[in-house]
Amino acid sequence: MSAILIIEQVLNGLQFGVMLFLxxxxxxxxxGVMGLINLAHGSLYMVGAFAAAWVAGATGSFVLALGAALxxxxxxxxxxxMLVIRRLYKAAHLDQVLATFALILIFSEGTRWVFGSFPLxxxxxxxxxxxxxxxxxxxxPKYRLALILIGLAVAVGLWWLTARxxxxxxxxxxxxxxxxxxxxGVDISKLYTLVxALGAALxxxxxxxxxxxxxxxxxxxxxVLILAFVVIVxxxxxxxxxxxxxAILVGLTDTLGGIFLPELFKLFMEPGAATQTGSALASxxxxxxxxxxxxxxxTGLFGARA
Amino acid sequence: xxxxxxxNGLVLLGFLAVPLWALIADEPFTITLATRAAIxxxxxxxxxxxxxxxxxxxxxxxxxFGLGGYAMGILAFHAQTFAPLxxxxxxxxxxxxxxxxxxxxxxxxxxAAWVIGLLSLRTTGVYFIMITLAFGQMxxxxxxxxxxYGGEDGLSIYVRNGFPxxxxxxxxxxxxxxxxxxxxxxxxxxxxxxSPFGLAxxxxxxxPARAEAVGLNPFRxxxxxxxISGAIxxxxxxxxxxxxxFVSPTMFxxxxxxxxxxxxxxxxxxxxxxxxxxxxxxxxxxxxxxGLTEFWxxxxxxxxxxxxxxxxxxxxxxxxxxAGPHV
Numbered sequence: 001m002s003a004i005l006i007i008e009q010v011l012n013g014l015q016f017g018v019m020l021f022l023x024x025x026x027x028x029x030x031x032g033v034m035g036l037i038n039l040a041h042g043s044l045y046m047v048g049a050f051a052a053a054w055v056a057g058a059t060g061s062f063v064l065a066l067g068a069a070l071x072x073x074x075x076x077x078x079x080x081x082m083l084v085i086r087r088l089y090k091a092a093h094l095d096q097v098l099a100t101f102a103l104i105l106i107f108s109e110g111t112r113w114v115f116g117s118f119p120l121x122x123x124x125x126x127x128x129x130x131x132x133x134x135x136x137x138x139x140x141p142k143y144r145l146a147l148i149l150i151g152l153a154v155a156v157g158l159w160w161l162t163a164r165x166x167x168x169x170x171x172x173x174x175x176x177x178x179x180x181x182x183x184x185g186v187d188i189s190k191l192y193t194l195v196x197a198l199g200a201a202l203x204x205x206x207x208x209x210x211x212x213x214x215x216x217x218x219x220x221x222x223x224v225l226i227l228a229f230v231v232i233v234x235x236x237x238x239x240x241x242x243x244x245x246x247a248i249l250v251g252l253t254d255t256l257g258g259i260f261l262p263e264l265f266k267l268f269m270e271p272g273a274a275t276q277t278g279s280a281l282a283s284x285x286x287x288x289x290x291x292x293x294x295x296x297x298x299t300g301l302f303g304a305r306a
Numbered sequence: 307x308x309x310x311x312x313x314n315g316l317v318l319l320g321f322l323a324v325p326l327w328a329l330i331a332d333e334p335f336t337i338t339l340a341t342r343a344a345i346x347x348x349x350x351x352x353x354x355x356x357x358x359x360x361x362x363x364x365x366x367x368x369x370x371f372g373l374g375g376y377a378m379g380i381l382a383f384h385a386q387t388f389a390p391l392x393x394x395x396x397x398x399x400x401x402x403x404x405x406x407x408x409x410x411x412x413x414x415x416x417x418a419a420w421v422i423g424l425l426s427l428r429t430t431g432v433y434f435i436m437i438t439l440a441f442g443q444m445x446x447x448x449x450x451x452x453x454x455y456g457g458e459d460g461l462s463i464y465v466r467n468g469f470p471x472x473x474x475x476x477x478x479x480x481x482x483x484x485x486x487x488x489x490x491x492x493x494x495x496x497x498x499x500x501s502p503f504g505l506a507x508x509x510x511x512x513x514p515a516r517a518e519a520v521g522l523n524p525f526r527x528x529x530x531x532x533x534i535s536g537a538i539x540x541x542x543x544x545x546x547x548x549x550x551x552f553v554s555p556t557m558f559x560x561x562x563x564x565x566x567x568x569x570x571x572x573x574x575x576x577x578x579x580x581x582x583x584x585x586x587x588x589x590x591x592x593x594x595x596x597g598l599t600e601f602w603x604x605x606x607x608x609x610x611x612x613x614x615x616x617x618x619x620x621x622x623x624x625x626x627x628x629a630g631p632h633v
Contacts (some may be wrong), residue, residue: 037432087615093432094363098571099614101564105607113601226443226560229436237432276453283447287440291425294437298429 004138009259010252015144017251018151022206023228024235024243025158026199032238033174033195034089039100040080041203041228042221043107048073048204049211049220050111053120062125066208073204074197081196086189104222112218119215122208147209154202155244162240171195175238227254230286234293236303245301250286257285310577310626317579318489321586325481337477338549343589344484345545350569350581351491352538357567358576359499360531361511365435365563366422366442370536372449372558373418374411374543379461379553381407386464404469404483407544415540416533423532427525439560446558460554467548474548484545488582491538496578498534507531539566568610574620583621 027041051072056065080103088096128143162168170191173181182188207221214220231250235242262278269277293301321344328336349371356362384391384400391398401407426437450458466474474480498504510517510524517524547553556562565588572587573580591609595602617624 031432037435084611084615091614093435094357094567094571094575095614097363097365097435097564098567099611101568102607102610102614105603105610109601109604109607113604222560226439230440233433233436233440276451280448280451283451284444287444287447290437290440294429294433295425298433300433 004136007136007138008140009256011140011144011148013252013255014248015147015151015251016255017248018148018155019206019210020224020227020231020251021151021244021247022154022202022209023224024231024247025154025240026202027228028232028235028238028240028243029171029195030199031232033171034085034192036085036089037093037096037100038085038199039097039225040103040107041199042225043104044073044077044200044203044221045207045224046107046111046218046221047076048207049122049216050115050120050207051204052208052211053122053216054115056122057120062123062212065122066205069204069208070201073207074201076204077200078193078197080200081193085196086192089192108218115218117218119217122211122216124212143212150209154205158240167191167194227286230290233300234290236300239300239302242300242302249289253289254282254286257282261285308625310622313622313625314579317582318492321582322485325478329478334477337481339589339593341477341481341484341549342546343585344481344488345542345549346566346569346588347582347585348484348488348491348545349539349542350566350573350585351488351495352535352540352542353566354535354570354576354581355495355498355538356528356532356535357570358580359495359504359511360507360528360535362427362528362532362535363435363567364438364532364535365560365567366438366440367536367539367566368558368560368562369422369442369445370415370419370539371543371546371562371566372445372553372555373415374540374545375547375553375557376449376455376461376543377411377414377540378407378467378544378547379463380455381410382463382467383455383461402465402467404467404474404548407467407548408541411540411544412537415543416537418540419533419536420529422536423529427528427532439563442558442560442563446555446560449555449558456554458555460552460556463547463551463553466551480549484549487541487545491541492578492582494538499578503527503530568606570620571610571613572620574622577620577622580620580622587621 023041023045026044027038030036030038030041048069052065052069055068056062059065084099084103088099091099124143128146130142131139132142132145134140160168162171170181170186173186174188174191174195178188206224210224211220227250228247231246232243233246234249235244235246258279261282262275265274265278265281297303321340325337325340328334328340349367352370353364353367356364356367380391381400382402384398385402386400389400391400422438422441426434426441429437449455455461466480468474469483472479472483474483499508506517506522507527507530509520510522510527514524517527543557546557569581569584569588571584573582573584591606592602595605599605613620
């Protein structure tokens with residue numbers, strides 16, 4: 001096992017991690033500010049991917065496709081918030097789980113109705129296709145590198161938004177005491193719609209970006225959604241910093257586990273059994289990581305509230 | 307408005323009447339649908355003990371359903387291939403006997419529920435929902451990557467397992483088996499809710515702080531409820547696998563955990579026969595809407611949204627005019 005392979009896999013893990021962060025950041029913001037568990041977040045990821053694939057197919061422009069993904073997911077998010085989610089803020093978690101589960105059914109089957117069951121394809125833009133050479137002579141796909149950079153840029157942007165802007169102050173205040181900021185004259189329901197649309201746009205962006213390296217199909221959102229839940233549980237629900245740390249940890253564990261665990265087991269088992277045991281364990285590794293974190297800290301790494 | 311006790315009786319009679327009518331009218335497929343509803347209801351009765359009495363919103367009960375299914379699948383697979391299962395020093399021959407399979411399914415899923423409960427009951431609220439979801443996924447991915455028992459493709463069992471004195475391949479006889487199992491679980495839940503344990507569990511759901519103040523231990527109560535709940539859902543999994551003569555990782559899928567909660571919500575949370583009503587309506591809707599449109603799940607989603615937003619007590623709540631317990 002060479003150093004180059006290890007560095008490549010670490011980069012792959014990072015790339016997966018920052019994309020998970022885009023999903024997890026929205027989920028954790030929505031939970032932190034509105035106290036809502038949104039199972040339909042994966043549907044917004046799918047909406048972004050489909051909007052991008054459709055616009056890219058019609059215009060051939062990847063930039064337009066990304067814009068469409070952001071817009072479509074944000075609009076879908078704002079609509080869903082105003083029509084359904086708004087009524088659930090005071091409801092029990094069980095009702096939130098069910099209503100957003102119902103939204104998944106509506107979104108998934110609605111998309112299947114419009115676009116059919118066959119996957120769509122979204123091509124990597126020409127300027128970013130092919131590999132690039134990193135210092136040390138490592139060949140790595142340009143597009144995946146771009147994903148890492150975009151993810152990091154979004155993370156910095158989100159930090160700036162929440163820590164340095166007026167809207168960020170309102171969001172943080174909303175997490176602490178929603179009655180108080182409403183009393184101070186902030187239109188709380190507009191703020192909620194805005195936060196929900198922001199989270200949805202991030203999910204849509206992730207869907208479009210990942211859609212170019214995987215296929216765009218109905219049901220693509222749910223596996224990512226569940227991993228994003230694992231991320232925010234590890235990081236502590238409501239914490240953007242926690243979501244970032246959790247996302248990188250989960251991305252690296254998932255990618256490196258899949259490659260190295262079978263190799264590790266080959267050291268003391270016969271190859272066939274080692275591959276099977278290793279890959280079975282690797283597919284569970286993320287969840288084992290989560291249980292370990294929760295046993296150690298029941299509210300996650302950076303979580304304050306239960 | 308109708309008393310809940312009478313309504314429970316009517317629900318069960320109605321549930322029994324449909325397959326009996328189908329038997330006379332010679333509609334074996336309707337009997338199979340009723341069997342499917344009875345088994346799903348059994349799984350949801352299991353979940354209802356944790357969710358309705360204990361207030362534990364588990365989004366991972368598919369783990370126990372799947373474990374029950376695979377207990378059946380693995381034992382019957384070794385019986386049909388005549389290859390004994392070697393677990394280190396112990397060698398187990400497969401079996402095609404339902405009672406033995408049920409015993410194994412109940413024990414395995416109770417053990418899994420004990421371990422999962424021990425870990426996840428340390429958390430509450432959203433964390434509990436998500437950690438149970440994650441444990442369910444853990445089993446799902448394990449089943450997919452474990453090639454010895456079919457991996458992603460699942461495992462087919464060619465002949466339905468046997469029950470002494472019955473021919474389980476006759477639809478109405480297998481329905482009888484499932485219906486009796488459902489009734490036993492319902493009686494268990496009814497007795498449980500009125501027992502000191504059930505009352506203490508109910509108190510721990512309503513106010514953990516007060517329950518603790520009078521000397522109860524909410525953690526142990528919840529753990530016990532979770533184990534009983536998982537065991538019943540596991541039994542339903544074994545029956546479900548026998549109904550289809552097939553097990554696959556989809557029995558572990560989180561959609562199934564979601565559907566089990568849906569069954570309870572349609573009928574009414576914490577109601578004795580809520581899951582039975584929910585399962586019957588679910589299977590009927592699936593069959594009827596599924597026949598009308600390929601996209602029936604959209605309409606299920608819409609119905610579900612309307613129930614959550616406007617009909618909080620479910621069907622039983624509507625008919626009795628009483629709100630259900632708060633979860």
